[in-house]
Amino acid sequence: MNTSPVNRLILGDNLEILKGMNGETVDLIYLDPPFFSNRNYEVIWGDAGEKRSFEDRWEGGMEHYIGWLKERVEHMHRVLKPTGSIFLHCDWHADAYIRVGILDRIFGINNLVNEISWKRTTNPHNDSRQGAKHFGRITDIIYFYAKDSKVYTFNSQFERYRSDYIAAAYSKSDPDGRRFKASELSAAKPGGDTSYEWHGCLPPIGRYWAYSKENLNEFERNGLIWFSPHGRPYLKRYLDEMPGSSINNFWDNCVFRSRDERIGYPTQKPLALLERIIKCASDEGALVLDPFMGGGTTIAAADKLGRRWLGIDQSPQAVKVTEYRLNRQQNPQGQGDLFA
Structure with a gap:
């Protein structure tokens, strides 16, 4: 055969x-x-x-x-x-x-x-x-x-996140109830113009912004920036857009x-x-x-x-x-x- x-x-x-x-x-x-x-x-x-x-x-x-x-x-x-x-x-x-x-x-x-x-x-x-x-x-x-x-x-x-992980990591939500995680906007290495001041904030000492100022402004226009009670910006990562755990x-x-x-x-x-x-x-x-x-x-x-x-x-x-x-x-x- x-x-x-x-x-x-x-x-x-x-x-x-x-x-x-x-x-x-x-x-x-x-x-x-x-x-x-x-x-x-x-x-x-x-x-x-x-x-x-x-x-x-x-x-x-x-x-x-x-x-x-x-x-x-x-x-x-x-x-x-x-x-x-x-x-x-x-x-x-x-x-x-x-x-x-x-x-x-x-x-x-x-x-x-x-x-x-x-x-x-x-x-x-x-x-x-x-x-x-x-x-x-x-x-x-x-x-x-x-x-x-x-x-x-x-x-x-990918597989679904565990419920305890969701509760801890995606603890914040928009007024419409959409849950998100607040992700750090800084990086360890510079890439282009990434040491500027934005909304009165500088990256933490020894770090740099992970995005250009134009990108951060675009994120803000699209409602993707969350400000902590101390005024520090973070990027919103929505639970319903995540594929799950690798x-x-x-x-x-x-x-x-x-x-x-x-x-x-x-x-x-x-x-x-x-x-x-x-x-x-x-x-x-x-x-x-x-x-x-x-x-x-x-x-x-x-x-x-x-x-x-x-x-x-x-x-x-x-x-x-x-x-x-x-x-x-x-x-x-x-x-x-x-x-x-």
Whole structure:
């Protein structure tokens, strides 16, 4: 199969599918491979009570696991466009081995963009128990690598300010109730004519006005200057014009939004998590690949956000679940039964 199909769910071994894909055709890859955790996951599917279980146990040990995954990631690197990126999701069992033994070797350490810590839940519980000799493990790692750190796609993401921050920083308001923050008008370094007196004020000692006199007059004409009780001017920055807080590499609010989002798939990830990844690392119309599709969250998020997509999984159940999710998302008024 010397092609790169789009908007398709493929049942099969992702290694063989990847080998048949054209190089440099994919914009973004997210993979959540089986973790090296020696656990069995079980789930009851539907009213029929069909019991499904799968193992992420690797009898050959860590060396076998890393070799198995590395071969697949090599082909993922090949199919990525130069502007593309990969997000690899793992936990503490093998994260160091995956980074050093796979990602740094294939993508290069200079192309590591972020090591993201994802908090799996907002609830305070964790996996530590009374008497356990470790702190509770409530985060996973997501490695974000660019194929080429000079040209990769990245769209800055923001989240709403916390209510306590708004109360403290945006404590002032205009007569119409519009909230604003009073920002300093001075700067540490001069730039042009910035040491003048304005409204009887000079910049603080050792500082300069950050704007020219013409700009300050323009701000005042537009109602953007606030004067303190002592007569010092400040620039108004309105809350409703701010994009929010820049997102950092600790993600603690990408969780399930409601019970209805859960489909019962044991390793299902929240839509909020995949939406953030897809928005930041791809543009509308881009091709998103998930080679370990599982419960189909990547595919559902990509379709919702106007991206093209390709999902691969060797489990017939995973393909069936994802197809159902897509149908339900694309036809919310339609009737459908995953287990019919």
